[in-house]
Amino acid sequence: MTGQNYRGFLRQLSPDGKVRRSPTYALSDQQEMLIGRDPSCEIALDANQYLIVSRRHAVIRPLYPLGNGLPSWEIYDLNSINGTYINGKCLRGCHKLQVGDLIELGENGPQFIFEYQFLTPLVSPPLSEFSASPLESAKLHSVTFTQLFPLASTGRDLTHKAFFGPAILTIVFVVLLFSAVGQPKAFNMLLATYLTGATSYFVYHLCGKPKPWWVLFGCAACTSLILISPLLPLFIIIFRDILPGSLPKEGEVVSFMSLSIRMFFGAGMMEELLKALPIFGAFCLGRLLRSPWREKVGVWEPLDGILLGTASAVGFTLLETLGQYVPDIIDTVSLPTADGSGQLLGLQLLIPRILGSVAGHIAYSGYFGYFIGLSVLKPTKVWQILAIGYFCAATLHALWNATGFVSALLLAVVGILSYAFLAAAILKARVLSPTRSQNFATRFSGK
Numbered sequence: 001m002t003g004q005n006y007r008g009f010l011r012q013l014s015p016d017g018k019v020r021r022s023p024t025y026a027l028s029d030q031q032e033m034l035i036g037r038d039p040s041c042e043i044a045l046d047a048n049q050y051l052i053v054s055r056r057h058a059v060i061r062p063l064y065p066l067g068n069g070l071p072s073w074e075i076y077d078l079n080s081i082n083g084t085y086i087n088g089k090c091l092r093g094c095h096k097l098q099v100g101d102l103i104e105l106g107e108n109g110p111q112f113i114f115e116y117q118f119l120t121p122l123v124s125p126p127l128s129e130f131s132a133s134p135l136e137s138a139k140l141h142s143v144t145f146t147q148l149f150p151l152a153s154t155g156r157d158l159t160h161k162a163f164f165g166p167a168i169l170t171i172v173f174v175v176l177l178f179s180a181v182g183q184p185k186a187f188n189m190l191l192a193t194y195l196t197g198a199t200s201y202f203v204y205h206l207c208g209k210p211k212p213w214w215v216l217f218g219c220a221a222c223t224s225l226i227l228i229s230p231l232l233p234l235f236i237i238i239f240r241d242i243l244p245g246s247l248p249k250e251g252e253v254v255s256f257m258s259l260s261i262r263m264f265f266g267a268g269m270m271e272e273l274l275k276a277l278p279i280f281g282a283f284c285l286g287r288l289l290r291s292p293w294r295e296k297v298g299v300w301e302p303l304d305g306i307l308l309g310t311a312s313a314v315g316f317t318l319l320e321t322l323g324q325y326v327p328d329i330i331d332t333v334s335l336p337t338a339d340g341s342g343q344l345l346g347l348q349l350l351i352p353r354i355l356g357s358v359a360g361h362i363a364y365s366g367y368f369g370y371f372i373g374l375s376v377l378k379p380t381k382v383w384q385i386l387a388i389g390y391f392c393a394a395t396l397h398a399l400w401n402a403t404g405f406v407s408a409l410l411l412a413v414v415g416i417l418s419y420a421f422l423a424a425a426i427l428k429a430r431v432l433s434p435t436r437s438q439n440f441a442t443r444f445s446g447k
Contacts, residue, residue, distance in 0.1 A: 008073055008097070010043070010060075010112040025112075029071040032061040035105065036078075045110060052106035054080040063096070073097050073114075082106030088208070089440040107436065166201060170194075196314045199362060203310045206426050208439045209303040212296050215282070219308045220315030222278040227319050232274070239270035256406060263401040268364075268394030275312045275365045276390075279372050282308055302373035302429035303439075306422075309369025313361035360400060363418035368393035370425035377432065396421065 010025040025043050027033060033042035036057040037050060045053055057080045063072045074096045077084040084091040085104040095101075101114040173194045180186040200216070226232065239245045245266025248254050254262070279299060286298015299305050371389020375382040396418045403410040433439055 008071065008114065008116055010103070011115055013111040013113060027060055027062070027073055029062045029073075032059050034059050034078075045105075050105070050110050052082050052109040054078070054082070056080075057105050058084045058091075058103075060097070075103065080106070082109065085440075090438060107430075166198070169197070192318055196318060200310055200314055203362065203366065203422075203426070204307065205440075206423070207303050207306055208430060209307065209433065209435065210440070211304070211307045215297055216307060216311035219278045219282065219311040220318075222281065223275055223312040223315035224319045226274060226277060227316065235270050235274055240266045243269075245270065256402060259405060260398055260402040264394055264398035267401050268397035269390070271316070271361075272364055272368055272390065272393045272397060275309070275316050275361070276368055276372065278312050279305060279308045279369055283372070283376070299373055299376055301377055301433055301435070302370045302425070303433050305369030305371070305373030305376075306366045306426060306429055307369070309365035309367070309372070310362050312369075313365035316365075317361050360415070360418070363422040364393045364397045366422045367396070367418075367425050370429055373429065374432070377434075392421070 007029070008027045010027065012023055012025075025033075028042075034056055035041055035043040035045070035053075036055050037045055037047040037053050038055040041056065056078050058075055058077050060073050060075050063074055074094045075084070075086070075091070076094045077091045083106060085102075085107065086095050087102050088104075097114045099114065099116055103112045103114065104110070173190060176190050177187060180190055204211070204216075240247065243265045245262055245264070247262060247266050248259065282297055282304075283299040286294045286300070288294075289297060299308065368389050371385050371392075374389075375385040378385060396414070399414045400411065400418065403414050430436065430439065
């Protein structure tokens with residue numbers, strides 16, 4: 001099959017992400033095609049509608065035909081102001097286009113899908129019905145090695161796909177979970193680690209800013225160490241004994257207002273400040289380091305605060321769930337006959353507790369982290385920003401705890417609200433990011 005019956009083209013997406021019926025732009029396999037606002041570009045965009053696009057934004061160039069005779073193309077960014085994104089990642093150098101690639105001109109700019117179109121049927125008629133040379137006929141009916149073994153040609157591209165890493169880790173955790181059957185503590189630890197890792201990965205790609213894994217892991221570890229240090233009893237004395245944050249005792253009847261006030265001081269303010277300590281520590285440490293370590297470790301913008309806040313919440317959730325809630329339920333329910341009832345209930349509690357961290361600790365800490373990072377960008381308003389962020393995070397936390405005693409429906413509403421607050425903060429942080437042109441962002445649609 002040759003380039004005469006097989007071509008590539010770009011299909012523009014509408015602002016809501018849906019494929020338009022038009023316009024489509026056929027790609028030439030003979031000459032390069034410029035994309036931009038300049039009327040001389042082969043793909044010229046409306047200069048008034050797409051201000052984010054440069055006059056000469058990017059270029060698509062044809063490559064020599066592949067071994068099977070099919071044409072291919074690659075895209076270059078022409079040093080545009082707002083950059084070119086391929087599948088959510090900022091383009092560096094060139095990129096060989098693959099079917100389904102999402103091209104975006106600037107963040108939140110016009111989007112195109114790269115597609116192929118066959119101009120003749122895949123099943124070819126007998127040779128006598130068209131004028132084709134024996135060589136062309138042989139190409140039509142031949143099967144190449146890479147067609148029979150796709151890994152030989154696409155294997156190198158797999159490591160660059162967003163789904164590859166999570167898929168491999170999932171397989172590893174599945175194997176480990178099978179090996180831990182019959183060992184409740186190990187099984188619970190593996191399951192909790194996987195679930196919290198998945199939620200953190202989701203938030204990480206929503207933020208779209210690279211942050212070393214060892215920095216995030218260190219933040220989570222610091223929070224876990226704080227929970228087993230003498231600092232926690234001191235926090236309990238301050239927020240639950242001195243301040244009106246004492247938690248209700250078993251069988252004690254209190255009004256919703258009184259319960260909310262107690263939860264605000266005894267859970268919201270106490271735990272959110274505790275989880276923020278590693279973020280403040282990273283901020284101070286970053287100021288002492290030299291570039292590039294200071295940028296990797298420190299807090300320089302809201303995205304940094306959100307990522308470190310999320311990591312801190314993971315450490316808090318893991319230790320709180322595995323160190324307190326699950327052992328308590330196991331000890332309470334376990335029977336002298338050792339029939340495993342306590343272990344089963346412990347596992348049943350583990351799963352919703354960990355998954356609830358998306359709309360719980362991760363949401364509160366990530367939201368407060370946004371304000372910590374924002375205070376770095378706006379140093380003249382630092383105390384005002386921190387006070388508002390601390391109050392909002394503590395309030396959401398308190399509402400979650402208090403509504404849990406009242407209604408499952410209200411609990412769901414607060415959970416959704418908390419996640420909406422975090423998602424809104426992430427979107428705003430991406431807009432405010434000083435490194436916006438260098439960040440990536442994974443879209444959970446399309447390819």
